[in-house]
Amino acid sequence: MTGAMTDFLLILISTVLVNNFVLVQFLGLCPFMGVSNKLETAMGMSLATTFVLTLSSVCSYLVYSALLKPFGLEYLQTIAFILVIAVVVQFTEMVVHKTSPMLYKLLGIFLPLITTNCAVLGVALLNIKKQNGFVESIAYGFGAAVGFSLALVLFSAIRERIAVADVPVPFRGAAIGMVTAGLMSLAFMGFAGLVQF
């Protein structure tokens, strides 16, 4: 039990900090730059992405181990995972639309765009590549989502501060965003070597 808990914690720390999907592996940069203008929107996006990432990594693991592997169809994993992710995102969109119209309006086009968030497909494919089990897949997906959320929320908080700062004219807008993201990425690289995983 202790071993399982340690494994679980190691996966979480590894995905959230050491191998942060956005700032270290550079996956899912589109929503990272696109939805980070307001902290509130960023939080909504983080929640939606967390839900989608965890659920889709579980679903794609199940599809892989129950359908593709027994029939020797491993080469179809990418197309099958894209199908799974699209369905999970569509489902999430319906639920959000029903339960929170305001959040639905705030997220706008970025909610369906989770489909093309490469972090989601990345997690599903890496789960297979790392030969993660069922529980490990959940932990890996959840950890990746928490890492994504952490990076997005931190970044949007910084951008809100930058919006009122006296930035030199040529750097305003996207340019200062890129510079900030680069600096954050450097900071997260500092976690390398924290866990050998």
Add this chain to the structure above:
Amino acid sequence: MTTVITAILILFGLAVVFGIILGYASIRFRVEGNPIVDQIDALLPQTQCGQCGYPGCRPYAEAIANGDAINKCPPGGQSTIEALADLLDVEAVPLDAEHGEEQAKTVAFIREDECIGCTKCIQACPVDAILGAAKQMHTVISSECTGCDLCVEPCPVDCIDMIPVETTIANWKWPAPAESRNLIATDRGRGALQQQEAH
């Protein structure tokens, strides 16, 4: 050859299963109309007076949901504007004077001996609060009247007055606190909306 057919069958089956799940979800999580429009509509005073430039409160609610200004409703006044600002998370702005000024609540009153029974006010009334028939005297059901002024204009003999509602012991109410979003504007439809939210 068999592997190709298995691959096609498996992917097809997967797609069919997902299609069924999504189809069920779209029925289970169906959104009737635009829920934000319902929430805005519940905050508007339902006078149906058209002073905002739209043919009633519901069309104005739809216009607000599509980004129109929230300060075009004189009967609702400042408290409605604040409630809308709170709901939509925007700045509360003063009432737009172009659409009229906030007045004390009034009801229409028909001076009955001057009424010629032309039914023009009945056609104008948006809430069907005027009782009468052709060549018969008309009268206003004051509990239904929203005080929207729309019947005053069409009357050919000018026998309709707008009388301010006097506060009596029977109809006096505590003033609605402007800050709270549950107690402002009208109570009409609010109970049903809150029940929906509770579910």
